Amino acid sequence: MIRTVTSFLTAAALGVALTAAAPAPALAAPKTDFKVCWSIYVGWMPWGYLADSGIMKKWADKYGITVEITRINDYVESINQYTAGSFDGCTMTNMDALSIPAGGGVDTTALIVGDFSNGNDAVILKDKTGLADIKGQSVNLVELSVSHYLLARGLDTVGLSERDITVVNTSDADMVAAFGTADVTAVVTWNPLVAEILAMPSAATVFDSSQIPGEIIDLMVVNTETLADNPAFGKALVGAWYEVLGLMLSDTPEGKAAKEAMAEASGTDVAGFDAQLASTKLFATPAEASAFIKSADLPKTMDVVRTFLFDHGILGTNAENVDAVGIAFADGSILGSAGNVKLRFDPTYTDMAAAGGL
Numbered sequence: 001m002i003r004t005v006t007s008f009l010t011a012a013a014l015g016v017a018l019t020a021a022a023p024a025p026a027l028a029a030p031k032t033d034f035k036v037c038w039s040i041y042v043g044w045m046p047w048g049y050l051a052d053s054g055i056m057k058k059w060a061d062k063y064g065i066t067v068e069i070t071r072i073n074d075y076v077e078s079i080n081q082y083t084a085g086s087f088d089g090c091t092m093t094n095m096d097a098l099s100i101p102a103g104g105g106v107d108t109t110a111l112i113v114g115d116f117s118n119g120n121d122a123v124i125l126k127d128k129t130g131l132a133d134i135k136g137q138s139v140n141l142v143e144l145s146v147s148h149y150l151l152a153r154g155l156d157t158v159g160l161s162e163r164d165i166t167v168v169n170t171s172d173a174d175m176v177a178a179f180g181t182a183d184v185t186a187v188v189t190w191n192p193l194v195a196e197i198l199a200m201p202s203a204a205t206v207f208d209s210s211q212i213p214g215e216i217i218d219l220m221v222v223n224t225e226t227l228a229d230n231p232a233f234g235k236a237l238v239g240a241w242y243e244v245l246g247l248m249l250s251d252t253p254e255g256k257a258a259k260e261a262m263a264e265a266s267g268t269d270v271a272g273f274d275a276q277l278a279s280t281k282l283f284a285t286p287a288e289a290s291a292f293i294k295s296a297d298l299p300k301t302m303d304v305v306r307t308f309l310f311d312h313g314i315l316g317t318n319a320e321n322v323d324a325v326g327i328a329f330a331d332g333s334i335l336g337s338a339g340n341v342k343l344r345f346d347p348t349y350t351d352m353a354a355a356g357g358l
Contacts, residue, residue, distance in 0.1 A: 030229050030230060031226075031230060032064065032065045032066065033065070033066045033068075034065060034066065034067045034068070034088045034089070034226075034230070034233050035067075035068045035070065035086070035087045035088055035089075036067065036068070036069055036070070036087055036088060036089035036090060036220070036222075036237070037069075037070045037071070037072045037078045037081065037082065037087045037089075037090050037091070038069065038070075038071055038072070038078070038090070038091040038220075039071065039072055039073065039074070039075040039078050039091060040071075040073070040265075040266055040267075041091070041190075041218065041266075042120065042191065042266065042273065042276035042277060042280055043114050043115040043218040043280050043282065044091045044114070044218065045262035045263075045265060045266050045273075046241065046244045046245060046248060046262065047069055047071075047091065047220075048069070048071055048261075048262070048265050049244055049248075049258055049261055049262055049265075050069060050240050050241070050244055051069035052261065053244070053258070053261075055240050055243055055244055055247075056069055056236075056240045058240070059235075059236040059237075059239045059240040059243070060236045060240075062236065062239075063232035063233075063235055063236050064232065065230075065232050065233060065236060067233070067236055067237065067240075070087070075092075078090055078091070078092075079092050079096055079100045079101065080100070082101060082106075082221075082223075083100055083101040083104050083106050085106075085223075088222055088223055088226050088233065089111065089220055089221060089222035089223070089237065090220070090221060091218065091219065091220055091221075092218075092219060092221060093146060093216060093217060093218055093219065094110070094216075094217040094219060094301075094302065094305060095146065095149060095216075095305050095308070095309065097110065097219060097221050097343055098302070098305060098306060098309060098315070098325065098327065098343050099309050099314045099315060099316070101221070101342075102316070102325055102327075102342035102343040103309070103314070103315055103316030103317065103319070103325055103342070104316065104317060105316075105317070105342065106223065106342065107223070107224035107225060107341070107342050107344075108221045108222070108223065108224060108342060108343055108344070109221060109222055109223075109224045109227055109343075109344045109345075109346050110219045110220075110221050110293075110343070110344065110345050110346070111219075111220055111221060111222045111227065111234055111237060111238065111346070111349060112219060112220040112237065112238060112241055112289070112350070113217060113219055113283060113289050113292060113293050113345070113350070114218050114219065114220065114241075114282065114283060114289070115217075115218050115280050115281055115282040115283060116209075116213065116214050116215070116216055116217045116218065116280075116281045116292075117146075117190070117209040117216040117218070117279070117280065117281075118209060118210045118213060118279055118280055118281040119208045119209055119210040119278075119279030119280075120190050120191040120194065120208075120209060120276060120279045120280055121146055121147060121150050121188070121189070121190045121191075121194070121208060121209040121216060122150075122188070122189070122190075122194045122198075122205045122207070122208040122209070123139075123150065123151055123154050123186070123187075123188045123205070123206050123207040123208070124179070124186070124187050124188070124189070124194070124197055124198065124203050124204065124205055124206070125137075125185065125186050125203075125204055125206050126179070126184070126185040126186070126202045126203060126204075127185070127202050128185075128204065128206070129204050129206065130206060131154055131155075131157070131158050131206040131207045132158045132160070133206070134155075134160070134164075134165055134186055134206070135160055135164045135165065136164065136165070137165055137166070137185055137186045138165070138166045138167075138168050138184075138185070138186065139151060139165050139166065139167055139168065139186040139187065139188060140168045140170040140175065140178050140179070140184055140186065140187045140188075141167060141168070141169070141170060141187060141188040141189065142169070142170065142171070142172055142189075143167055143169035144312060144314065146190065146216050147188040147189055147190065148167070148188070149215075149216070149305075149308055150188055150207070150208075150209060150212070150216070151165075151167075151188045151207075152308065153212050153215070154206075154207035154211070157207070157211070165186075170187075172189060172190075172193060175187055175189045175193050175197070176193055176196045176197055179197050179200065179203065180200065191275075191276045191279065192266070192267070192268060192272065192276065195272070195275065195276075208279075209279075210279070213281065214281075214292070214297060214298075214301055215301050215304065215305070217301075220237065220241070222234065222237070224344060234348075234349040235349060235352065235358050237349075238286070238349040238350060238352070238353050238358060239353060239358040242285070242286055242353050244258070245282070245284055245285075246284075248262070249282075249284055256270075259273060259274075285354070286350045286351070286353035286354040287354040289347075289350050290347045290350045290351050290354055293329075293330050293345050293346075293347040293350065294330045294331070294347060298329060298345060299327075299329055299333065299335055302327050302335055303335060306322055306325070306327070306335070306336065307322055310322040310324075316342075322336070323336040323337050324336065324337060324340065325337065325340060325342050325343065326338055326339070326340050326341035326342060326343075327341070327342075327343045327344075327345070328341045328343070328344040328345065328346075329345050330345060330346065330347050
């Protein structure tokens with residue numbers, strides 16, 4: 001999947017931008033029918049199984065609602081459709097949630113913080129073993145994506161910048177074939193493409209997302225106004241999600257069958273799926289996810305992310321400064337504009353699940 005975003009500068013100081021509280025979102029009309037969408041990625045495969053297994057229907061029936069789950073093969077298109085109002089929720093990264101719906105004025109809540117990439121995204125060089133060797137090379141990646149962000153973060157660790165390399169915008173569909181050509185010596189991409197490229201004898205990982213833990217976060221976001229007026233929607237999604245995670249991670253025949261189905265849907269086998277899970281920090285329980293949402297590290301991470309977005313000109317429409325879009329956190333603090341909060345990390349429903357209250 002294309003996990004789209006932006007570039008990296010040294011993060012601005014947090015103190016000035018953090019304020020006390022966000023204005024409450026407006027309420028949307030109550031309703032009973034909801035639609036969410038997702039795209040292929042190891043951390044999002046449970047959404048397909050939720051639909052196919054009937055677990056989503058069970059939780060929706062509990063609250064007297066319906067939830068339609070749709071797979072969209074084009075990741076960016078799924079975010080665009082959510083932003084346009086075609087869906088009530090959508091899977092996306094923290095960076096894309098900030099740059100596209102939130103930056104576009106759609107008040108958005110990170111309802112489920114599912115995981116962070118812990119090695120799934122990687123910088124790979126041909127016939128070189130150190131990141132510093134990338135200097136002067138052309139680097140093939142999906143421009144303004146999580147790959148671009150990872151590269152910028154990596155360059156910073158070895159005293160280099162984007163001025164020291166040349167970015168070559170390359171579709172994820174072409175990445176493996178490109179690395180197989182003589183002209184391409186450096187790529188940045190994500191699994192399962194990383195695994196395919198590393199199978200080539202000349203390939204070596206020189207930097208990956210495990211070296212910036214907690215920064216590339218995979219979410220299920222929902223429209224804040226819809227959630228505020230329809231709490232049953234949030235309860236059903238969160239309840240179903242953690243039931244499937246518990247099943248998938250269990251050492252049972254049912255858990256094995258669930259994992260086999262997810263692996264097949266993502267185009268691999270169980271061994272390949274497990275390999276991708278191994279480089280994914282999956283929040284297996286709601287308590288674990290809630291602790292991450294409430295961590296003091298999350299505002300620091302989002303400060304780095306918003307700086308990256310602003311520096312590349314994609315922090316919202318005509319953003320005049322890095323504070324243009326407000327981000328609200330669990331403790332009530334706000335990063336950026338308190339008058340324009342459009343992205344919210346709210347652990348309310350995760351805490352309900354942790355307390356057994358769904």
